[in-house]
Amino acid sequence: KAGVTQTPRYLIKTRGQQVTLSCSPISGHRSVSWYQQTPGQGLQFLFEYFSETQRNKGNFPGRFSGRQFSNSRSEMNVSTLELGDSALYLCASAQQGARETQYFGPGTRLLVL
């Protein structure tokens, strides 16, 4: 099976802009979770989507949002970008019934200038 894919792999934005990142899960996986990875804070959970519904949410401001489509693909959006949003954004997918066993994609590296 193909692994989790994320697009784009690299992105440069300026403060105040918004950005949309995409994630395609492993075939058959219906749960998608998003994480932010920074050198200072490590890997932090953003949110999880399962069957097109947000199931869990981390401690991030409302500027961070996401959605999931009927084919399980997911997008996350960050509005009004801040310099501190520069990070590696990782998507992970999991099977129904084992949503904690997550497999990660390569991530999208976002740089905010």
Place this chain on the structure above:
Amino acid sequence: GESVGLHLPTLSVQEGDNSIINCAYSNSASDYFIWYKQESGKGPQFIIDIRSNMDKRQGQRVTVLLNKTVKHLSLQIAATQPGDSAVYFCAENPNQGGKLIFGQGTELSVKP
């Protein structure tokens, strides 16, 4: 706040030696734990997992030990190879579906 902490941020071992990476978790409600390996420029790669009803689980060259009494997790890598050089993360699932809480990570360096 929620945290899973690692005792050693860096670990340097000789090729062929065994490596032990430690992790302390804070949430006694957590019932599932995973170890990931992350190489530079890549996403975390699943290594091995363990549920709270087990004390030990073995994979290929890796063993995970879980001590629920002291909330401690360890990853043992046998006959460490240069390809094992990476950052290793432990993660816990506090019985909240698809939410994982990650530790800080330990960088493993294998000297040939």
